[in-house]
Amino acid sequence: MTALGKLLRTTAFKLSLAFLVLFAIGAGLLLGRVGNNVRGLIDEQAAQTIDAEITGLSEQYRQGGIRRLVDAVERRAGRPGASLYLVTTFAGERLAGNVAQLPAGVLNTPGAVETAYQHVGEQIAASRALARIFALPGGFRLLVGRDLGEREILARVLIRALLTSLFWLTILGTAGGLFVARRVLRRVDAMTASAQTIMSGDLAQRLPLAGSNDELDRLAQNLNAMLDRIGELMRGLREVSDNIAHDLRTPLTRLRNGAEEALRANASPQDARAALEKALEESDGLIRVFNALLLIARAEAGASRETMSDFDVAAAARDVAELYEPIAEEQATTLTLDVDDGLYVHGHRELIAQALSNLLDNALKYGRPASGGPCAVRFAARKVGGCVEIEISDRGPGVASDDRARVLDRFVRLEGARSAPGSGLGLSLVNAVAHLHQGSLRLEDNAPGLRVILALRAAAPPAAIAPPQTQLVAAT
Numbered sequence: 001m002t003a004l005g006k007l008l009r010t011t012a013f014k015l016s017l018a019f020l021v022l023f024a025i026g027a028g029l030l031l032g033r034v035g036n037n038v039r040g041l042i043d044e045q046a047a048q049t050i051d052a053e054i055t056g057l058s059e060q061y062r063q064g065g066i067r068r069l070v071d072a073v074e075r076r077a078g079r080p081g082a083s084l085y086l087v088t089t090f091a092g093e094r095l096a097g098n099v100a101q102l103p104a105g106v107l108n109t110p111g112a113v114e115t116a117y118q119h120v121g122e123q124i125a126a127s128r129a130l131a132r133i134f135a136l137p138g139g140f141r142l143l144v145g146r147d148l149g150e151r152e153i154l155a156r157v158l159i160r161a162l163l164t165s166l167f168w169l170t171i172l173g174t175a176g177g178l179f180v181a182r183r184v185l186r187r188v189d190a191m192t193a194s195a196q197t198i199m200s201g202d203l204a205q206r207l208p209l210a211g212s213n214d215e216l217d218r219l220a221q222n223l224n225a226m227l228d229r230i231g232e233l234m235r236g237l238r239e240v241s242d243n244i245a246h247d248l249r250t251p252l253t254r255l256r257n258g259a260e261e262a263l264r265a266n267a268s269p270q271d272a273r274a275a276l277e278k279a280l281e282e283s284d285g286l287i288r289v290f291n292a293l294l295l296i297a298r299a300e301a302g303a304s305r306e307t308m309s310d311f312d313v314a315a316a317a318r319d320v321a322e323l324y325e326p327i328a329e330e331q332a333t334t335l336t337l338d339v340d341d342g343l344y345v346h347g348h349r350e351l352i353a354q355a356l357s358n359l360l361d362n363a364l365k366y367g368r369p370a371s372g373g374p375c376a377v378r379f380a381a382r383k384v385g386g387c388v389e390i391e392i393s394d395r396g397p398g399v400a401s402d403d404r405a406r407v408l409d410r411f412v413r414l415e416g417a418r419s420a421p422g423s424g425l426g427l428s429l430v431n432a433v434a435h436l437h438q439g440s441l442r443l444e445d446n447a448p449g450l451r452v453i454l455a456l457r458a459a460a461p462p463a464a465i466a467p468p469q470t471q472l473v474a475a476t
Contacts, residue, residue: 016177020169027165035158039151046130046146047112053083053144054132066140070096083146084117084129090139099143107133107141114148128152187216203231255282292425296410299351299432307348308437310459313388314343317381320356324364331375333364338380343388346459347437355433358426359392359452367394367449387439388458393451404443430454 053076060072066087073085077098086097088107094100101118112132119127131145190208197205206227207220262275321337328335345352360379368375373395380391399407399414406412408431412424427441430452434441439456 016173016180020173020177023173024166024169027169028162031158031162031165035155038154042148042151042154043130046148049083049146050112050130050132050144053085054134057142057144061136061142066095066136066138069136069142073097083144084119084131086141086143088141088143090141092141095140097143099145102143106131107143109133110135117145184216191216191220198227203227203234251282251286255279255286258282289425292429293410295351295354296425296429296432299429299436305348305436308346309349310344310346310462311349312343313345313347313352313390313456314339314341314381316349316353317343317356317379317390320353320360321379323357324360327364328377331364331368333367333375333377336376336378338378338382340382342461343381343383344459344461345388345437345456347456348433351433351436352456355430355454356390356392358430359390359454362426363392363394363396363450363452367396369395369448370397383458384455386458387455390454390456391451393446393449395446395449398445398448398450399443401445407443408441 057069057072061069064071070087073087073096076082077085077096082098084097084099086099086102087095089095092107098120099117100120100122103116106113106115110133112130114128114130117127117129117131128148129145130148131143134142134144136142187208187210194205194207206224209217209220211217258275258279262272262279317339318337321335321339325335360377363377364375367377376395378391378393380393382389382391403414407414408427410425410428412428431441434454434456437456439454442453442455444451444453
């Protein structure tokens with residue numbers, strides 16, 4: 001396709017042509033309305049002039065009869081720019097006036113009439129006039145009128161102006177449409193080239209911005225944001241693949257070694273049973289890891305949005321706290337519950353409950369003070385502005401500010417936590433759940449200890465909600 005063909009097929013050029021047609025129609029309607037108004041004004045002025053002339057000639061006729069009327073008509077007809085006058089006998093013979101000829105039957109139509117006429121000294125009846133005809137005693141006829149040549153001149157001027165305007169409008173509209181289409185096409189071609197580069201495998205490429213913040217710039221910004229998100233997901237996928245290959249190698253190796261130990265020929269039944277139990281334990285750990293990865297993937301992909309509903313997150317928080325109270329008692333940990341009533345959010349109840357379970361499990365695992373003193377965990381929930389904030393804080397060693405963003409990644413475990421059971425997926429799941437619900441996850445210093453705040457957008461309390469049962473997957 002040629003460059004001109006591409007320009008003519010662009011939406012910008014088609015829109016320019018559409019606006020051109022609309023402007024042309026509007027200009028024609030406007031000039032037509034102006035012409036009609038001016039024509040009516042000219043006719044009205046002509047009618048007023050005729051009325052004034054008739055009033056004067058009537059006075060002449062009352063004072064001196066037909067002879068004086070004829071004399072007055074002759075005087076007035078000889079003036080420059082005079083109106084049209086004609087006095088005839090009952091037989092139609094002209095007695096006075098500056099009208100030489102009229103179409104047949106015009107003088108027999110009393111009242112106002114628009115007619116063609118021939119002026120004295122002219123060869124053809126090429127002019128038109130607005131006239132009023134009166135029948136006088138004795139069969140005489142009096143015609144008084146005004147020439148409408150100005151109206152015809154105005155009509156020709158308006159038609160010429162309309163045609164000239166349409167001509168220049170077409171020229172300028174076509175040139176403007178081609179200019180706009182060329183600019184738009186240049187930007188679209190640049191975006192197309194960038195898109196082809198991205199499709200070829202260069203995911204770091206982004207659509208160019210002109211800096212005008214118009215609709216194309218906004219479209220490019222949204223597409224670039226989408227590409228950034230796709231890049232993050234791809235990086236996350238690569239990281240997950242690398243982490244799985246690295247972090248699951250050790251438990252898989254232990255599982256294989258346990259199976260080999262169970263298969264030894266000289267192994268006693270007790271040793272074989274112990275090896276099998278250890279293999280089952282390792283298998284359960286691997287299953288929990290893969291379940292956690294599956295939940296994170298579903299949350300990041302937004303696969304659970306269709307099952308979201310309004311529910312009381314305060315009730316879910318109390319259920320989670322109740323499940324972990326026996327564990328806290330076994331560890332001699334003080335679990336303080338400070339949850340307000342009626343905290344409604346719109347979301348996936350099971351995923352949010354799982355996220356709260358992960359946070360509380362982490363606090364119980366890693367929240368013991370380094371000095372070995374008593375462990376205290378606070379579980380609170382309250383409404384702050386338009387959000388519901390769920391806070392879990394402990395008095396443990398906490399997380400350094402430089403590591404707070406890193407611990408949200410998959411399989412990341414800090415040095416102090418490597419001796420405790422876990423896979424490093426708990427906070428990753430909580431972060432994915434927060435993003436799924438358009439909320440946020442904040443890690444703050446509790447001085448001492450760590451304060452974790454999960455913020456979710458609050459929802460209006462519904463009229464009635466049947467409290468569903470909360471089921472939790474094992475925390476990771």
